[in-house]
Amino acid sequence: MRTHGWSGAKPASNEEAIARILAAAGKAIEDHGADFSISDVARTVGVTRQTVYRYFSSTEALLVAGAVHAVDGFLDRMTAHMAGIHEPAKAVTEAVATALEWLPREKDIGLLMVPGGATHVESVTSDIALRFGRDMVERLDVDWAAAGYGDADLDELAEHLLRIIQSFVIDPGRPPRRGGELRAYLSRWVGSALA
Numbered sequence: 556m557r558t559h560g561w562s563g564a565k566p567a568s569n570e571e572a573i574a575r576i577l578a579a580a581g582k583a584i585e586d587h588g589a590d591f592s593i594s595d596v597a598r599t600v601g602v603t604r605q606t607v608y609r610y611f612s613s614t615e616a617l618l619v620a621g622a623v624h625a626v627d628g629f630l631d632r633m634t635a636h637m638a639g640i641h642e643p644a645k646a647v648t649e650a651v652a653t654a655l656e657w658l659p660r661e662k663d664i665g666l667l668m669v670p671g672g673a674t675h676v677e678s679v680t681s682d683i684a685l686r687f688g689r690d691m692v693e694r695l696d697v698d699w700a701a702a703g704y705g706d707a708d709l710d711e712l713a714e715h716l717l718r719i720i721q722s723f724v725i726d727p728g729r730p731p732r733r734g735g736e737l738r739a740y741l742s743r744w745v746g747s748a749l750a
Contacts, residue, residue: 560601560602561575562601569610575600576596576600576610577617577624579600580617581624581663582599584618584662584663589618591614592614618663621663622664623687624663626687626690630687633653633654633691634695637650637694637695640696641696641697641698642697643697643704643749643750644746645742645746646697647692647695647716647741647745647746648738648742648745650691650716651719651720652737655720684717685714688714689710689713692713719745
């Protein structure tokens with residue numbers, strides 16, 4: 556690792572360097588959406604563009620890494636919100652509705668699913684997105700094994716929920732469903748598959 560740059564405070568490890576770059580990318584995404592540049596991030600961190608490229612091969616790679624970095628906080632908040640919902644159909648209905656309500660405020664994660672975001676829309680079925688979906692399902696307060704769901708079932712459920720979320724992100728409907736109306740729709744057409 557270089558001994559200069561980093562605004563005078565050299566990171567102690569590669570992990571710290573990556574964390575600083577991701578924090579700067581998160582701020583850039585918050586300020587500019589997907590239109591941020593590696594130069595913006597490098598300037599914020601106090602390094603050259605080449606230093607950022609040493610950790611992330613492209614703006615797209617940095618964008619995806621930033622989304623993954625943001626996922627844990629999002630899932631922690633969702634887990635707290637969903638605590639106490641043990642029935643699979645109700646848990647899945649609330650998880651999808653909550654994700655749809657919260658994603659517009661989550662620029663890092665939301666960029667992976669927004670229309671017109673270059674290649675970001677296809678990312679909903681990427682390994683990263685599928686891992687996010689699986690983590691979301693596993694964090695629900697549901698005993699999936701007792702309900703008869705195995706690993707392969709949960710993988711498919713996670714993919715299905717991501718596809719539903721993506722569909723609503725791309726076209727929320729006219730007029731968009733919200734609140735109780737959204738939950739009733741999801742309960743009937745998504746939750747009932749688990750009942």
